[in-house]
Amino acid sequence: VTQALLVSTKPATMAVWREELLALDPTLDIRLFPETGPVEDIAAAVTWNHPPEDLYRYPNLRLLISMGAGVDHLFRPPGPPPGVAVVRLVDRLLTTAMSEYVMLAVLRHHRQDAGYRALQAAGVWEELPAPDTEATRIGIMGLGNLGADAARKLAALDFRVAGWSRTARALPGIETFAGEKGLLPFLARTDILVCLLPLTPATEGIINARTLAALPRGAYVINAARGGHVVEDDLLAALESGHVAGATLDVFRTEPLPEGHRFWTHPKVILTPHAASITIPRSVAPQVVDNLARLREGRPLANVVDVTVGY
Amino acid sequence: VTQALLVSTKPATMAVWREELLALDPTLDIRLFPETGPVEDIAAAVTWNHPPEDLYRYPNLRLLISMGAGVDHLFRPPGPPPGVAVVRLVDRLLTTAMSEYVMLAVLRHHRQDAGYRALQAAGVWEELPAPDTEATRIGIMGLGNLGADAARKLAALDFRVAGWSRTARALPGIETFAGEKGLLPFLARTDILVCLLPLTPATEGIINARTLAALPRGAYVINAARGGHVVEDDLLAALESGHVAGATLDVFRTEPLPEGHRFWTHPKVILTPHAASITIPRSVAPQVVDNLARLREGRPLANVVDVTVGY
Numbered sequence: 001v002t003q004a005l006l007v008s009t010k011p012a013t014m015a016v017w018r019e020e021l022l023a024l025d026p027t028l029d030i031r032l033f034p035e036t037g038p039v040e041d042i043a044a045a046v047t048w049n050h051p052p053e054d055l056y057r058y059p060n061l062r063l064l065i066s067m068g069a070g071v072d073h074l075f076r077p078p079g080p081p082p083g084v085a086v087v088r089l090v091d092r093l094l095t096t097a098m099s100e101y102v103m104l105a106v107l108r109h110h111r112q113d114a115g116y117r118a119l120q121a122a123g124v125w126e127e128l129p130a131p132d133t134e135a136t137r138i139g140i141m142g143l144g145n146l147g148a149d150a151a152r153k154l155a156a157l158d159f160r161v162a163g164w165s166r167t168a169r170a171l172p173g174i175e176t177f178a179g180e181k182g183l184l185p186f187l188a189r190t191d192i193l194v195c196l197l198p199l200t201p202a203t204e205g206i207i208n209a210r211t212l213a214a215l216p217r218g219a220y221v222i223n224a225a226r227g228g229h230v231v232e233d234d235l236l237a238a239l240e241s242g243h244v245a246g247a248t249l250d251v252f253r254t255e256p257l258p259e260g261h262r263f264w265t266h267p268k269v270i271l272t273p274h275a276a277s278i279t280i281p282r283s284v285a286p287q288v289v290d291n292l293a294r295l296r297e298g299r300p301l302a303n304v305v306d307v308t309v310g311y
Numbered sequence: 312v313t314q315a316l317l318v319s320t321k322p323a324t325m326a327v328w329r330e331e332l333l334a335l336d337p338t339l340d341i342r343l344f345p346e347t348g349p350v351e352d353i354a355a356a357v358t359w360n361h362p363p364e365d366l367y368r369y370p371n372l373r374l375l376i377s378m379g380a381g382v383d384h385l386f387r388p389p390g391p392p393p394g395v396a397v398v399r400l401v402d403r404l405l406t407t408a409m410s411e412y413v414m415l416a417v418l419r420h421h422r423q424d425a426g427y428r429a430l431q432a433a434g435v436w437e438e439l440p441a442p443d444t445e446a447t448r449i450g451i452m453g454l455g456n457l458g459a460d461a462a463r464k465l466a467a468l469d470f471r472v473a474g475w476s477r478t479a480r481a482l483p484g485i486e487t488f489a490g491e492k493g494l495l496p497f498l499a500r501t502d503i504l505v506c507l508l509p510l511t512p513a514t515e516g517i518i519n520a521r522t523l524a525a526l527p528r529g530a531y532v533i534n535a536a537r538g539g540h541v542v543e544d545d546l547l548a549a550l551e552s553g554h555v556a557g558a559t560l561d562v563f564r565t566e567p568l569p570e571g572h573r574f575w576t577h578p579k580v581i582l583t584p585h586a587a588s589i590t591i592p593r594s595v596a597p598q599v600v601d602n603l604a605r606l607r608e609g610r611p612l613a614n615v616v617d618v619t620v621g622y
Contacts, residue, residue, distance in 0.1 A: 096444055096469050103468075104422055107415040116583050123575050125567035125584045130591065133407055156467060157414075158407050256436035264434050272427050273436045280441065 005292065006045035006058070008033035009067055013281070017046070017067075020285040028292070044295060046288055048279075052076050055084070063087065063295050065288055066305075068279050069094050069146060072199035072226060075310045086305040087291055093283045095149045098224060101276035102150045102194055105222045105248035106159070108270070109192060110136055114246070133158045139190030141206070142197035142225065143169040143176065144311070146277075150196060162186060166202060187214035192222065198311035199226035209234040218245045224276040227252040232263070239268050250276040316603065317356040317369070319344035320378055324592070328357070328378075331596040339603070355606060357599055359590075363387050366395070374398065374606050376599055377616075379590050380405050380457060383510035383537060386621045397616040398602055404594045406460045409535060412587035413461045413505055416533045416559035417470070419581070420503060421447055425557070444469045450501030452517070453508035453536065454480040454487065455622075457588075461507060473497060477513060498525035503533065509622035510537035520545040529556045535587040538563040543574070550579050561587040 005028055007017050014032045021028055031037055033050065042058040048067035052074065055061060064086045066074055071088050074080050108114075112128045119126055138154050140147045143165040151174050155161040161174050164186040168178035177186035187193070193215060197203045207223065208231040215221075221244055223230055232253055238244035246268040252261075255274055263269045287302065294301050305311060316339055318328050325343045332339055342348055344361065353369040359378035363385065366372060375397045377385055382399050385391050419425075423439045430437055449465050451458045454476040462485050466472040472485050475497040479489035488497035498504070504526060508514045518534065519542040526532075532555055534541055543564055549555040557579040563572075566585055574580045598613065605612050616622060 092469075093444075097441065100418055100422060100444065100468065103414065104418040104424070107411055107418065111411060111415055113415070116586070117581075119584070120575065120582050123570060127584055127586045127589070130408065130586075130589045133404075133411065153467065156464065157411065158403075259434060264431065270428075271431050273430070273438055275427070275438045275441075278438070278441045 001060075002029060002038075002041040003043040003296065004029040004031050004037065004041040006031050006033060006036060006042045006047070008045065008050040009048040013048075017281045017285070020281040021289060024285055024289045025292075028289075044292055047074070049073050052080070053078055056081050063291065063301070065089075065291060067284075069098075069144075069277070070198065070226065071305050071311065072228070075200070080307060085295075085301055086307055087301050087303045088305055089279060089284045089287065090145050090303045091279070091284045091287070093280055094277050095145055097277040098146045098196070099150045099153050101224055101250065101272075102196070102222060103153060103157075105224075105270070106138060106154060106192055106194070108248075109220045109246065110159075134160065136160065137162065137189050137191045138194065139164065139186055139192070140194045140196060141165075141186075142195065143171060144196070144198065147194075147196040150194060162189060183211065184214045187211055188216065190215055190219060192220045195221075195223040195225045195229050197225050197229060199228045200310040202309075204228050205231050207231065207235065209237065212238040212244060215244065217243055219243075220245050221247040222249075223247070224250045227255065236262055236266070239266065244268075246270070248272075250274055312371075313340060313349075313352040314354040314607065315340040315342050315348065315352040317342050317344060317347060317353045317358070319356065319361040320359040324359075328592045328596070331592040332600060335596055335600045336603075339600075355603055358385070360384050363391070364389055367392050374602065374612070376400075376602060378595075380409075380455075380588070381509065381537065382616050382622065383539070386511070386618075391618060396606075396612055397618055398612050398614045399616055400590060400595045400598065401456055401614045402590070402595045402598070404591055405588050406456055409457045409507070409588040410461045410464050412535055412561065412583075413507070413533060414464060414468075416535075416581070417449060417465060417503055417505070419559075420531045420557065421470075445471065447471060448473065448500050448502045449505065450475065450497055450503070451505045451507060452476075452497075453506065454482060455507070455509065458505075458507040461505060473500060494522065495525045498522055499527065501526055501530060503531045506532075506534045506536045506540050508536050508540060510539045511621040513620075515539050516542050518542065518546065520548065523549040523555060526555065528554055530554075531556050532558040533560075534558070535561045538566065547573055547577070550577065555579075557581070559583075561585055 007014050018030050039058050043060055044063040046065040064080050064084050066088045080086055110131050115128050137160045140151050140163045143163045151161050151163050155173055163174050164177045207229050248270045250272045251274055291301055318325050329341050350369050354371055355374040357376040375391050375395050377399045391397055421442050426439050448471045451462050451474045454474045462472050462474050466484055474485050475488045518540050559581045561583045562585050602612050
């Protein structure tokens with residue numbers, strides 16, 4: 001039987017994926033969407049933002065590999081076909097890049113960069129009050145690979161770091177909160193909120209009027225997870241009222257962020273175009289090839305997603 | 312005999328120092344400059360930017376304590392009176408704040424922040440090429456407390472970190488270079504240069520046309536040490552030619568930076584008003600009180616400066 005791998009993402013990126021995968025295993029039978037060949041050939045697929053319903057066309061599909069750390073794109077209706085295993089990428093470069101993004105946003109806010117940029121622009125030599133790092137409470141939502149790495153690196157800088165996750169997690173040196181019961185206490189002790197959650201029905205819209213109100217006045221918000229985590233009008237209202245001092249946002253409800261959206265020109269919003277952490281095919285190709293071998297040989301897959309909860 | 316402590320800095324700061332020192336040792340006899348009382352009373356002085364020649368007026372002065380990590384202000388001509396011991400502050404908060412400053416400057420450059428700020432201002436959704444952290448070579452000049460801490464924290468983010476110092480030093484996981492012989496090889500492998508050197512006759516003007524030319528084209532310069540380390544016209548010329556891509560500067564030859572100085576409005580210069588790391592009297596008062604007790608009791612002083620080399 002033919003065991004082909006379907007690759008689907010932007011055309012330019014697909015060519016790079018094919019090259020990197022073949023460099024590791026020249027025997028792979030790779031099909032670049034939409035040139036699938038006979039639908040019966042496809043045994044596995046590595047995709048990003050692929051139309052979910054299309055995956056129901058391949059009767060022998062057994063494994064779905066997300067091209068990123070997030071898998072929410074695979075769970076859009078109708079979701080992955082029943083019986084198909086789903087795996088994510090876990091990659092040191094993805095993690096490193098995400099923690100860099102978070103640390104830049106945290107340090108920029110903590111070190112009063114907006115104030116110092118305005119002083120330079122005005123030609124004014126004036127020292128602002130020194131921030132107190134040990135008194136600055138960072139709260140990280142999501143304690144998977146990304147959240148745990150950011151928490152560890154920020155704690156190493158002497159910030160007071162806590163984490164929140166849906167189910168309880170323990171991290172050395174980090175105070176952790178869990179579940180609905182832990183959410184408001186976690187927010188009440190958080191000066192800088194960092195969202196690195198998976199996007200699931202349980203976390204959709206989790207940054208909203210109610211949760212923002214639970215933060216102390218003057219808190220700062222960083223979202224590098226998914227646009228669906230934030231109720232954008234609620235965040236804008238909290239920025240307007242001054243309850244939230246500012247936000248750094250990499251992801252949005254609609255991407256590209258539409259022309260004229262208020263985030264583009266909001267003086268308290270720093271935004272980037274979903275660029276916090278970008279998958280580098282060369283870095284992740286070995287784990288894709290490894291999971292294909294595991295599938296062929298009937299060994300347990302690595303980095304498996306629980307399809308009942310979507311992460 | 313009276314053993315008084317002279318305190319000299321800005322008037323508002325002197326009052327804070329007196330309060331914090333007396334909270335730890337109410338028996339201290341503290342004199343705030345210029346209210347010294349009889350010059351014979353003064354046995355020790357804790358100062359910042361005090362006129363060096365004034366210290367020759369106190370015949371019983373035996374200990375000079377810098378109010379910061381740097382001691383160059385004590386070595387301006389005529390330098391400390393002969394036979395007077397000099398000590399610096401070594402403080403976790405000073406070190407933490409300096410590493411924050413350096414990391415913010417490094418990450419801002421590394422993550423193409425100027426490019427992303429310009430894209431947001433123009434309302435353009437466009438991903439820039441992802442930077443390669445493991446290929447980005449950071450070079451730290453000065454491997455004392457401050458340089459070693461910044462090196463360690465940047466290495467923990469997976470940057471390729473090397474250090475240079477006047478005399479050879481070993482740091483776990485960090486490639487080190489030393490002396491005049493090691494300087495050009497160190498610069499040739501450095502994409503982001505961070506200056507955290509002490510200012511001495513041997514390091515004055517060390518960032519100049521010759522050393523900037525030794526950096527690879529497109530290198531970035533961060534100076535958070537002393538203005539005297541940089542030949543400002545040479546740095547401006549390297550920025551103009553494009554050999555140096557940009558600079559983050561906290562310190563300057565003349566402070567406050569004079570009105571009309573080109574750094575104020577240079578599009579490739581980010582500047583702050585000598586605010587990278589500010590001494591917090593409450594945090595450092597214990598080590599001052601401790602050194603005064605050591606002096607009284609004839610025990611060895613802590614954090615002693617070698618007056619023959621000035622650091």
